[in-house]
Amino acid sequence: MIKKTISYIAAILLSLVFFTLVVLPSLLPNNLFHFIKVSNKGYSENVSIYLISWYGCPFGASLSWPLYDVLSHFGNVTVETHYSIYESDVGGYVPGLLFLGFIPNSTVSFHYIYLYNQYLNASPEGTPMKNLVNGGIEELRNEAPAWVYQLILKYDINDSDIFTGFSIVSPAYMGNPPHIPTTLIITGPNGTWILIGYLNSLNPSSLAVSSEGQISKSHMLSLPSVEESASTIMSIINSVE
Template sequence: MNRRNLITAIIGIIVIITGVIVYATHFVVSAQPIPAGKFIKISNVDLAPKGKVIIVEQSWYGCPVGAAASWAIYDVLQHYGNLSYKLWYSDPYRTPANIPGLLFTNFTSNSIVDFYIAYVYNEYLNASYNGTPIPQNELVPVGEQIIKEEYTQMGLPSQVAQYIIQYETQVPIQQYGEPSAFYGKPSHLNFAILISGPNGTYIVTTPIVNRLSLHFHFNHFIFNRD
């Protein structure tokens, strides 16, 4: 092997090794378990418009977690704008069944806070929010496409959907041993709240229904006060 070929081969090996290291590092980091019911900081980047804080929720019409959490979310958001909603009950065929909750239909901000929500599936987890049937084995990929489209239409940065998808489908929950999307059966995008503002971006992908806890996270992480 002449010198030129040797150098080329060495460079090729270095590139391959570097790629493997980067991939392995990314996989290990993304696979680190996160605690249930707690916001975690996932980025120092502010995804909100200048001078704003965004709260982004992902749920589905029949979600018992979303139904239970809706009361705490309402309790927080009513201080930052006018929130329209209708009374609803979670999927009657899932356990726990018929959890009373609020379906949010609109939010008009009168503060620095903007709220967005995407309901992905219908009440019975067999179709999209608009009634398009979804096979059970396609709930996750179809759900991913739905929230990408919905958040894009809402004018949110693409990173919002990317983070929610990543942390629901790739990052295990410590108490579950697997990502939240795969904890229940059939697998589906379950529930998430992403908050982003001047202090960075935070996410929770499991139940957070205590209003005092939600108030604490909101004030501490976003406004940097208790």
Template sequence: MSTKKNNIPGKKQGKNKPNYAGFFKTRNFLLTAIMAVIIVVIVVLAVLNPFFAPPAKITSGKYYKVSQGDLLSNGSSAVYFLSWIGCPIGATDSWALYYGINSTTNISSHVELHTADPADIYSNSTTGQPGLLFKGNFTFTASGHKSTFYPLYMYNETMSGTVGNKPINESLVSYGLSLINSTYPAKVAAMFNKYSSDITFKGHLTTTILITGPHGTYIFNAFMYAPWRSAWKWVCVSWPLES
């Protein structure tokens, strides 16, 4: 199996991080990740169910259709990636998202290498979970459909403050929701608020992905694949075809 090579931006200046150059060549989940993310986008754009009813709550590890329509109300498509700087879930999901999107549009200039907080229960306790940070909004095209990717990081590396390392003088959940409300469009923010109790873990909001387009909106919380298993096998392949 051949993979497309792209130059990944370097590490932040002044930080000693391991070299992950070999990461791209050694992970055999690459093709699965590419196809899975593309399938998700196609499903979101194509599936339309007139008898749809949104779920009252969501659980981790499963895609849910939460709206029949486009939350942006302008016919456009978007991916909203909510995480925090030191999140190991965000780190693992970042690779699948990167490979899936980069297979259609070169986004290497929009990411930088990073490691998650090694003290986190889901992280690598020695070096921290290797991952990517998305540096800002960007537009990509998949299967002829143009979409915009909107990353939002709520907390710093150790979840002890803001991304700018300023103190948070309220609960982490309240701060995260206020940041969502001030950053994302009203209907998108309302969806994160609606399921906030379902995407909360140990007093903070967790990594969550929301995809919205002309034919519906989907939300997903937690790992897209399990980093601790051999070969980093893809574990989320049951895409939301049900009503």
């Protein structure tokens, strides 16, 4: 009886190990949270950067810091400090920046499009959205170039293979509620790269706080994880020039 029990426990443990090491990695997104090159084709003669996000997004808040750092090398960036919504799985509010303007002093252009409000239930202007995916893609259709719209439609909404690795659902339907996630597109003469979500080097949970307070830009920009992420973004820009 004891031997059978031990064998039974061993079988369970072996199954758990197999699931953890073999099955689980195949279920998790393998192309989320880092840049992937989606085309050797560029959509502009010079480097163009597009940020697609929403006001209260923890991912967008996290990504805003290295992006701001990088953009500061190419022009005058106007921002305001801001907190994401509170998300328990993230661990709190994520301090971030909302982009308000960009005046280039180089050939690099930057465009930001916020699709939803702070609480992910309406447009930035406050128009309620029953279906956030459809509403978001319509916002994008009206505000972005056709090629940006097509890339988001393909990789964020329709593609359940490249970004999940197991054909579960596309990135837009991984959220609760489903919505177009924060996406960064960098294109230039030598190709186009997309980041959906945040960079692995700067998990929003590492920045989360339990309550909102004053945000120190200088402190946030000096964090090693922000500097590492900024270096990654800069390397992508250099690769497409």
